[in-house]
Amino acid sequence: MKTIKDVANLAGVSVATVSRALNKSGYVSEKSRQKVEAAIKELDFYPNEVARSLYQKKSKLIGLLLPDISNPFFPLVAKGVEDKMSEMGYNLILGNVQENSSKEEEYIRAFTQNNVAGVLSAIEGGFRNLKNMPFVMLDRVTSNKEYSVYSDDYLGGSLAAQAIVERSPREVVVMVGPRSVSNSLVRLAGSIKVLEEHKITYHLFETESFQFESAEKASFHLLENFPKVNSIIASNDIHALAVMREAIRRGIKIPDELQVIGYDDNPYSKMMYPSLATIAQPAYQIGYKGAEILCARIEGRKVKEKNIQLPVTLEVRESLRKKDENE
Incomplete structure (x- = not known):
């Protein structure tokens, strides 16, 4: 595995210069920045995101808790979340709880260890033990719904x-x-x-x-x-x-x-x-709008709507009889 030291050696600059270039903190001359970028490309170097997040005290990782991804509804929710988070430059860590409280606790612990920037949860009570971490509830929303997106x-x-x-x-x-x-x-x-x-x-x-x-x-x-x-x-x-x-x-x-x-x-x-x-x-919209709210919270922007209830519609298909004529 290539390290930041390998990048510095190939670019002919100090490790501190590479670190400043990667984290966009402090002065780096344009010439040195170009050398670092060329070395990163040649070595196919990927920075350690967890280490970087600890250094910057912020992360580009998001936790998503779902009850059961074998239920086709929840992958659609996840797709909405992923599409919006990708637009905003975040990556997802998915926790498939499978209605198991022990798994829920394991995933929350993993989110904390990976220094995630925030959590979206379709698990009732899935915000437990998150401390001051920003979170948004999706779909399964209790009365304690400070930030949430759900359907009617x-x-x-x-x-x-x-x-x-x-x-x-x-x-x-x-x-x-x-x-x-x-x-x-x-x-x-x-x-x-x-x-x-x-x-x-x-x-x-x-x-x-x-x-x-x-x-x-x-x-x-x-x-x-x-x-x-x-x-x-x-x-x-x-x-x-x-x-x-x-x-x-x-x-x-x-x-x-x-x-x-x-x-x-x-x-x-x-x-x-x-x-x-x-x-x-609207499974996709539940995920997408939930991700919008979470991004705003993480980035310190004002959230216009804290709780969003989306409409549902009736889809009449062949498993229903024809309407009674007297209706």
Whole structure:
């Protein structure tokens, strides 16, 4: 591995001169700067960013905590974060927590050790132990949301239920995401309000998580427990797709005998046949706008909007029946 001393020797200048050129601190003549740049290029030298950040007392590294990157929603959030951070000259350290509090603590420790400039977190409580480090919450936002970007989950739950209400519901099952995740309860509240306003009978079916691993098991038990269900409001697209697959395996016709609506609008929802109706969340924008706020905080600029709630939309596809004519 090439060192700063190797650069200094090749350029014919002192190590201190190379350090000043790299850190853009102190005077370096134009001639010496050109020699240093040429030596860096010839040696393919990359400075130690952690050491540099400690020297400058600032870093170009950002920590990003996500619950589960196997869920297609979160890579879209990460892409939004990465695109904005790349524009601003920052690099990401990704922490895939997988709903594991021990992993969360490990990643936060790694962020601290790498002297990250700030943290974005889609983990509830993911700002614990960050001390005075700038952070912004994404998607899963609690009442303690000093800086956050999230979507309108209450509206999303309402839109999902309204879509079902308008399409001949007889027996409705609402899948409830894990109660430890606050936005799943907000969605539930939106759905229940609409169903009760229309006097629609419904059942609740709780799921352990939003992860792939639980979706197949949950879909089997749902259809076993509610064999006459004809309308399902799923907790997310993963569970909605798993329900559709299990229903098709049982010979249940979608949407004639069973209609399903998901949540997120992940890329696979359009690829399924029948295609999945869903509530579209602006995942990329959540990440991008969250990164904008964090950059402003790190760089000492005024944050115009500390808490940004983004709208959601209903995507009507083949897993929903046609609207009732009398609606």
